[in-house]
Amino acid sequence: MLTVDFGRLGPVSGQRVLDLGCGAGRHAFEVLRRGGRVVALDTDPAELRQVSGMFAAMQSAGEVPPGGTGVAVLGDATAMPFRSHAFDLVIAAEVLEHIRDDQAAIAEISRVLRPGGTVAVTVPAWLPERICWRLSDDYHNVPGGHLRIFTRHELATKLARSGLMVGGHHRAHALHSPYWWLKCAVGVRRDDHPLARAYHRVLVWDIMRRPVITTAADRALNPVLGKSMVIYASRPADEVAAVA
DSSP: OOOSOGGGTOOOTTOEEEEETOTTOHHHHHHHHTTOEEEEEESOHHHHHHHHHHHHHHHHTTOSOTTOEEEEEEOBTTBOSSOTTOEEEEEEESOGGGOTTHHHHHHHHHHHEEEEEEEEEEEEOHHHHHHHHHHOSTTTSSTTOOOOOOOHHHHHHHHHHTTOEEEEEEEEOTTHHHHHHHHHHHOTTOTTOHHHHHHHHHHHHHHHHOOHHHHHHHHHHHHHHOSEEEEEEEOOTTOOOOOO
């Protein structure tokens, strides 16, 4: 399930791409399928081992176009182990809300992005997230949980503060918002609750089959109920940047 719209990113093949806070690797795998040279960065060694295993499996299965490469790297978003201007594209999906010093992480994104490069940042959208916080403390008040709720203006301002030019934006995963409201209402850890299990089955069906009815509903509801907010930005191509 992708949050970033790859149609807005242009050709990925041959591009140097960072998936920051890669988690289970969903965006990194898509980059690799498209022939990109992707680095998946995360703080969780267990997640990175699984991502590395999937990279290897994709290569063995012939799913990677010529020139595509994937590597998993352990690292901190606020002090990344990469030279300046190392990447053509940075994807930071559902990660900034977990980082205490999010402005430092955004500054690092700007540093490792080449002039003319693109960044796609996704965070939980304000309204669906606010409802989750109101319904349940357990939803966010856990180790490694969400530390803040972004407005689009706040995120755009923080990106601009680090020298990035903010471009388009959209919302995604509207059908997931009611699921999380339901989970918060019945208990975030109550995966066995009949209503939560039933809704989860619907979401899995939607992800696997992509039927026309749910795809159309998701698209229509995204501007209001989309669970994730996505902002695209770039580093000015004519910038003469000092090495950080």
